Amino acid sequence: MSARRLTRRNLLLGSAALVPLLSRRADAFGEKSRFIPAVARHGGRWDSRLSGLRRIAWELQRRTSVEVVPDARPFALSSPELFEYPFLYFGGEGGFPALTEAEVANLRRYLTYGGFLLADANDGSDGDGFDSAFRREMARVLPQNPLAPVPSSHVVFKSFFMLDSAPGRLLNKPQLMGAMLGKRAAVLYSQNDLAGAWSRSESGDFEFDVSPGGEPQRELAVRLGINICMYALCLDYKDDAVHLQLILNKRR
């Protein structure tokens, strides 16, 4: 059974089933405590993966106990409203102009006080395009906390699914990059266009092919997306002592 057929059916059936559930709960207690990805609006092409973000929120709802609003809400990086959305997606195709001082300061405060940033090079760039622009801006936002490779032992690879790689639509880089604030990874950065693997067109088809691994790689990219969301929500929960032995056994 291919992943494409499975997810398409689930999209149709699951979406229909989810609508009354989401609306009931939202009525009862509001949506602000639910998982809603915010999207960073910058001067470049920032909005090419909004469907992918809605999709990963939906997958989170389907596969885990997390309650979501399957939406992607864009905000300027200088917006105080960002502080109601602790998960921020920062993607782009190609470079983008330098952030303003206000944006840099706001983003720094956002990360320092507990916000989480998932950065994603939608163009799969390395040293140019989005990659060079993002690294340039991160050096301004967190000059003391440079991006560094995230080891495979990091809790993000076991926060829900057991994973050992970090594929997206592409597999340019085998690992994620991260900026640590203390023990917390405040920024995770994929150069493999993670959200490209999640994106669907309005007709329900996946927007992009996944290479080189095809559909299995797409499933891994979805799982990694869920793990990243789980990490943003649960931090190092899966590093707690109660999980260690069990996870060790599963790794064998």
Added chain:
Amino acid sequence: MPKAWMNPPTFNAWKFVSLSPLPPWALVLLALGLVLGVALAAWGVRREPSRGRRVLLWALRVGAGVAAFFFLLEPGIRHLQVARMKNRVAVLVDRSASMSFPTEPGGPTRTAQVASFLEKAAPRLAALQDRFTVELYGFDPELAPVTAASLAKEPARAGTTDLLSAVRSAAGAGQGSRKLSGVLLFSDGADNTELKAGVVGRARAALADLNVPVSTFTVGQEALKDLAVEGLKVDDFAFVRNSLTVEVEIHGRGFSGREIPVVLSQEGKTVASKTVRLESSDDVKPVAFTFTPDQTGRFVYTVTVPTFPDEAVADNNSRSFTLKVIRDRVRVLLVVGRPSWDERYLRGLLKQDANVDLVSFYILRTLSDDPGVVSDRELSLIPFPMEEIFDTKLDTFDVVIFQNFGHADPSLSIAEYERNLERYIHNGGAFVMIGGDSVLGEGRATMPTLMEALPVAAAGPANPELFTPRLTPEGLRHPVTSIGTGAASTEAAWAELPPIPGANLTTARPGATVLMDHPHLTANGKNAPLVAVWDYGRGRSLVMATDASWYWAFAAHKDGSPSRAYDRFWGNALRWLVRDPDLTTLKVTADPPSVEPGRPVGVVVQARMADYQPALDAQVRVELFSVTAQKPVAVQTGTTGADGVVRLEFAPPEPGPYKLLASAKKGETDLGSGEDAVAVRAVGPELSDASVRPELMEQIAKATGGKAYRLPQDGLPDVPLLDPPVVEVGRAKDQPLWDRWYYLVALIGLLGAEWFARRRFGYV
């Protein structure tokens, strides 16, 4: 005071002295000259063949030399008037409390037996007065003069027996330089200080260094019937919910083959019990109790064995001690219904707090979730160990937090463990319920039994609208919501926080304290509580009726200014839940926590205002509450000083466990209440052991050159005493001896005879 025996004012002694005015060096030179003269004479006749002649010439020269020296020295007789000081003999009687034990069942007390012996020995002691000053002291261990009559009249009370110190004091006591010729020591030998382990090591050396024979008189019989709790070993403090061990020794005399129940109780409530079997007629059996204190604070514990009717001492059958139970790190169990931002910020806070040991369980997947995996091995999920955390390990947690945790699915429902949780809180645990869409009236899991222990009850559907919570008057002062340094600062700190979205609709139960409420959401005409607390049984619980307190952690920073409100609020909440002593406005401390028999009970009360500033001139009232009798036995009042502290003292109460219950007021303002525990011991080390130690008394006598005796005796035996060596000089009169004419004739005669003999033998 002993009097020196004086001779009549006549010369009663004499000695030879030199009356020569010449200085000593001149006398030495002259003596050398004389020796030289004798030597020359001897040299001169060395070849004399006749031995008779040689001896005669030597003898004559020696005789002349001696006679000449006699004149040079001017010898005389010094007539002296001397007054001999009599040495001392110290009679030391043990005045420790064990001397009030009977010598035998139904017999007189040990002290009475000593008194009766001293009366019998009075004639012999009087006879000793010719040569010695006999001093009679009681020691406790300070020396105090006693008489046989006063011994019989005043009971022995001292809390310790220190034989070595008493003998040392006796050697140093008395008048001037009068030395001690001997000690007569009357005791049961029940030393509980330096000689407790016997006459060994430094104690032996110290006794030998005294150079005084100590003759011992052991009083009392060894074979008493008695049961005693001895050798208590326990730390001064313990960690709550951690096991600790109390060790005691049960000392039984005359209970061979008997099974003795031993009970450890905490203020009247049995904590543990054991049975020991005493094998011989004088047996010591160790008993160890291991238990786990479940609350912080100071408590009185008592180890008790039954009292049998024919026992020598009943007071030593129980032994009380106080134990301060403190916490190590606060052990928090966080159970989360599902990952959420509210959970994420609380976890971040608890994990970074070095004082918190966090154990957490999140429901990451419910039955309705489809993770899309072929095998569970692809997931990092673990089974939810409900039985372990809500049953076997529940008591190991200081605080349990339910964060929007309420599942109706059989696999995740805690219905089976609700009673455990309710009992856990009732018995001293702490519980926090954080709201959301699965609890407090939302979702399908109502958890009725657990809800009994909470300060609020569900009252209808939640309200998702943004609102700014209101601090109630109670909340302004309560340690949980006091996030500023004073009332104004607290109010300002809360006012700065952003509005939060969504609140569960609840009503406060009677007895609950609402600290914050919703400004317009009401139930039964009252504003819905947002934060409410109460004491449930011996435990505490807190409800936060929203899942949006994370706004205080994150959204509060949107305008750029840092805020510590969230950290302070939850930090305060944890400290209040676990009864952090620093969060009480009235701090009560027993001083000291264990009181020896007959000593007053002291208590220090520190009063603070609601803003934690010292309360000056606060009226403090402390009740001494007997745990045994379950009623107050005394009350003391006082006024605090500038530092908010007052020390009060109670007259010595009956032995047993007590609570010190304090309350304070400043004007009309109630400053709260507090308590501490104090153990008034029934017996000190002295009365806990009724045994007689004749072997120790024998060792003392042997180490000092004295003799050991046992009472009763018919009269005073011949005890070894040192002779008094000391002579004191009074007036003197010199009588010259050299100024007699016949000494001069003898000198001339000797010299002449030598000259004549030399002429005769042909040497001149």
